[in-house]
Amino acid sequence: MPGLPCSTCHQSANSPTTAGPNAPPGAPNWHLAPKEMVWVDVSARDACLRLRDPGSNGGKDLAQLRHHFAEDKLVAWGWQPGGGRSTPPLTQAQTVAAVEAWIDAGAPCPAG
Ligand code: HEC
Numbered sequence: 001m002p003g004l005p006c007s008t009c010h011q012s013a014n015s016p017t018t019a020g021p022n023a024p025p026g027a028p029n030w031h032l033a034p035k036e037m038v039w040v041d042v043s044a045r046d047a048c049l050r051l052r053d054p055g056s057n058g059g060k061d062l063a064q065l066r067h068h069f070a071e072d073k074l075v076a077w078g079w080q081p082g083g084g085r086s087t088p089p090l091t092q093a094q095t096v097a098a099v100e101a102w103i104d105a106g107a108p109c110p111a112g
Contacts, residue, residue, distance in 0.1 A: 006030045014082035021084045027077035034058050048109035062103045070096045 001008075010030040015023035036056035039047045050056040052065070060068055068075060069092075079092045088095065102108070 006032075014077075014080070017082075023083070025077065025082045025085070027074045029074050031074070043112065045110045045112040048107075052107045052109070062107055066096075066099055066103055069099045 007030060009024040011024070011026040012028045012030075014025045014027075034056060036050050037058075039050075042050070052062065054060055057065065076092060079087050081087065090098070
C-alpha cells in the first residue's frame with residue numbers, strides 16, 4: 001500500500017497459522033530488494049552481472065553476498081514463507097552451496 005511502511009503489516013516473524021493462510025508473512029528487517037534485483041525479462045548474464053555488482057546488489061561484496069544467502073533471516077524466510085506459499089526449487093543449503101561454488105570460481109557470468 002503506498003505510503004505505509006512494510007512493517008505496518010509485516011512483523012519479524014510469520015503470522016500464527018491461526019490467522020489463516022493469507023495473513024501477512026514476516027521476518028526481521030522486512031523490505032524489498034533493490035529495484036535492480038527485479039529480474040523479469042533479464043538474461044542470465046545480466047542477472048549475474050547485477051548480482052555480483054555492489055552498485056546494484058545492495059552494496060555487497062562477494063563475502064557479504066555469501067553471508068546474505070547463508071545467514072540473512074529475511075532471505076531464509078523464502079524457505080519458510082508460511083501460509084500456502086511455495087518455496088524455491090532448491091533447499092537453502094543447496095542454494096548456499098551453489099553460491100559458494102560460484103564465488104570460489106571467481107563469480108563468473110555466462111557470455112552474453
Ligand atoms: C497494509 C498491509 C501491508 C503492507 C503495508 C505491506 N504488506 Fe506485504 N502482505 C500483506 C498481506 C496481508 C500479505 C499476504 C497476502 C496473501 O497471502 O494473500 C502480504 C504478502 C507479502 C509478500 C508475500 C507474497 C507471496 O508471495 O505470497 C511479500 C513478499 C510482501 N508482502 C512484501 C511486502 C513489502 C516488501 C512491503 C513494503 C514495501 C509490504 N509487503 C507491505 C500486507 C501488507
